[in-house]
Amino acid sequence: MYRLADARAVAVTQPWWQRGAIYQIYPRSFADSGGDGVGDLPGVLGKLDHLVDLGVQALWLSPFYPSPMKDFGYDVADYCGVDGLFGTLDDFDALIAAAHARGLKLVVDWVPNHTSDQHPWFSDPGRAHFYVRREEPPNHWRTQFTHDGPAWSRDPGRGDVYLHSFLPAQPDLNWDEPEVREAMHATLRFWLDRGVDGFRIDVVYRLGKDPALGENEPGRRHDQDWPSIHPRLRAIRAVLEEFGEEKMAVGEIYLSTQSDIARYVAGGQELHMAHNFFLLEAQWSAAAYREVIAEWLELLGERGWAAWCLGNHDHSRLATRLGPARARAAAVLLVTLRGTPFIFQGDELGLQDVPIPPDRVVDVDGRDPERAPIPWTAGLGAGFTTGEPWLPIDPEADRVNAAVQADDPGSMLSLYRRLLGLRAAEPALREGPQGWLQAGEDVLAFSRGPELLVAVNFASEPRTARLGNGHAEVLVATGDRTGGVDLDALSLAPDEALVLRRDERER
């Protein structure tokens, strides 16, 4: 068994956010310590050992700030507090101390594009300029959710209209105003002062919009990705650098090409990483995956660094989209690609979307199935809560839970532990170059450094791959394969993925 401790003994050459995986916690659904059916910060603290045993480097907490919860916390009413549902600032301080004591970094979600309409700024007449307001809608911009509508709503108090890229209850901040930028930088400093190690920046590409509020045109949107975004990101980075070299910003970016996204990271002065969803949206084929991965690594070049993500709280779960066998192969890819793997809570258990009966639907955008509570144990409440859970518990929870999987070497949890342990033990997986191999139809294969090889069979049928000459040893397999393999005729089982080490004398 590879232990994280082995890797810590190795000289540190990379910043922490490149070294290991970052695990996303959606606090409402992680662990409920209070019995009200909603997860909370003490609940997270109580489960830190699960994250240590899993072998991740850091946790990213989705929003826990005071909020009316119209968008489950992505509508922030106070950037510098903790919602009573989740605990208190003292609970936050206790959590960060406990995480750091275990060698885990802590990243918080920062939602700078919009506040809640319940944020005191929104009703403050002295801060009307904090939002984008006009007498009448100046354009036909639309909201981003699936059931979209006009992005302008009338403020009943003032009589004017304001911009909201999401729900009417989420008014967009006016980032063209220096006072807004200053006020938002202050919220970053608030959390940096409390010791956070980085930020995930919500819909970051929306912080730059055409100040003239022009209409969107084919091939040119005016409501996002405006050039003003780039100086704004450099200023945000400068705030992080006031707190040292190792504070990290990863931004959520949905744009239509990877080269548009690369502009946010490749120069080394803006975001450290970008969540790019092209891989998540790619069709499950070796060719499609290779195209996305190769293009992204190429665009990032030497100065950029990839973040890889195959799931989050906004997308149907990996194991539902791909099926259980392919989700295992995808886990191998996620952890062995050059870059930082992001793991959405529960994907390490291979959780599926949970069916939500119509009377239990709570999200405005159909995202409840992937947000169902984590099953920790068998039994009522699945170890998540002693109360009535805010979303239904997975009907499979008695079979598919963390406790059962921890003792089963064939489980998804055991596979993730082996993969993350291997990554911690092998510098080549953390920093080595990635080179492509022409392995044959349906097989994606690449090297990490001179020794390690990864092969993924995207077909649900056996395939024979050619990875070169000589022999190799199986380090991690999606199935139960161990021992040696021939590289010139490597037979792969359906949906199988392998991490291999070339025999020394043949390198």
Ligand code: GLC
């Ligand atoms: C991001 C979040 C999503 C939220 C939206 C609006 O896309 O990930 O959950 O609804 O921003 O804040």
